Amino acid sequence: MYLKDVETVFNRPQRNHDGGMRNEKLSVFAQSARPFGDPGRGESFSRNDMEVAHWFVLNNCDKIMAYLYEHEEMMKREHPSHLVAQKHHELFPQWFLDSVNKLKSSNSPTYSDELYNLAFGPIRAELFSGCNVNDVKFLGVARDDKLCTQNSGVRVPGGGESTDIDFYGKLTTVVQLLYKDRYQVIMFKCRWFDTNPNRPGSVKINHGLLSVNMNRTWYDDDPYILANMATQIVYLDDPKAGSGWNVVQKMDHRNVYAIPELDPTDNDVDNVADQCLESSMENDAETLRDTNSITIDLGDLPRYDVAVGPSNDDVVIEEAEEEEEEEDWEIESDDSDDNESYYSSDDE
Structure with a gap:
């Protein structure tokens, strides 16, 4: 698909074009x-x-x-x-x-x-x-x-x-x-x-x-x-x-779209564009609502939700919120001096 207002190798004017009437082919x-x-x-x-x-x-x-x-x-x-x-x-x-x-x-x-x-x-x-x-x-x-x-x-x-x-x-x-x-x-x-x-x-x-x-x-x-x-x-x-x-x-080919032609003098052009954008957003929201989630439990590791959409081509992994409070990962030791030296950045 080629847009009439976009210059491509098929509609680019000749280098020596003098601006006269173009001789259209059959x-x-x-x-x-x-x-x-x-x-x-x-x-x-x-x-x-x-x-x-x-x-x-x-x-x-x-x-x-x-x-x-x-x-x-x-x-x-x-x-x-x-x-x-x-x-x-x-x-x-x-x-x-x-x-x-x-x-x-x-x-x-x-x-x-x-x-x-x-x-x-x-x-x-x-x-x-x-x-x-x-x-x-x-x-x-x-x-x-x-x-x-x-x-x-x-x-x-x-x-x-x-x-x-x-x-x-x-x-x-x-x-x-x-x-x-x-x-x-x-x-x-x-x-x-x-x-x-x-x-x-x-x-x-x-x-x-x-x-x-x-x-x-x-x-x-x-x-x-x-x-x-x-x-x-x-x-x-x-x-x-x-x-x-x-x-x-x-079949419909990827990356080939039927874009409607709009009259630039029409005052409703912006409204039409907004409607197209809103329609696109509604379709995306509808796709998300139809998405099913499967939770994978990996034991002590953080849990993830695997979102399975209408197509299996793309799998989106999102980190799930922890239901329990975050565990304390500080390393405990019987020797308090060792702990202080471990977290201290200055040598005494």
Whole structure:
């Protein structure tokens, strides 16, 4: 998470910035993602893979939705209904490039270099085994399976005609599509599990927990998403459901917080901050009230209370108050002179 008012490597102004209007990139070119690591052996990226990935990029760039709609309506007028989707997929990339070239030749204000580079298409692709997306580390499954941690689980909310179906899968390869003028798009190639609730044997819900069948895959011919679409999840074995079934566990990352944006001109900003602080203090007090104490008796040694909170990660030891009066620890001796010399700091 990056705060818009805090300077980081991602929002720091250029050294030679002259203060003019900033040339904003298209959303697909402005992802906060950094790929790393070599891909696993046997990973390849064909020309067909390039076309499928680029088609997904085109369909998920807000700036060209009008072009997509215009071309689809054209295809409906020129082709039978059962061929519209196929022709739209096949002919749109070239039609889009021709349309952008016309904007450039006519000096249209809607033309931009980013739009042209997107229409021109990727010139090559690079593969990686991992990627950091908004401070969250993802690893390809081939690398992830060698570790005791899990960073390959991916969840994407449903979209289009499947708005009420979430997609669950595992990251296999990180793909960086390279366009002209050093523009790039980071994509995830995933193995998606069948989560269609209308098909038996795809998902199970037991006591509010969702289990997916990892033996059944979905969208094998369309495995790509933009990297910033992914939410990380963890899969846990579901022995009750049987082999191949895993429970989906959503997670919150440590040190990543959703801080609400406040209007500095609002007079109630201080009140909101005070309310947040009071709420935090109330939560801490509630945690202390729920804490159980276990007394450990160590005989003659001072007794301690061990506070066992809701989590066993941290154990707080507090010294207990003595119920009896403190014992006299002075050393007694039959020889009073020895005692006096023991406590005396001056030699006589």
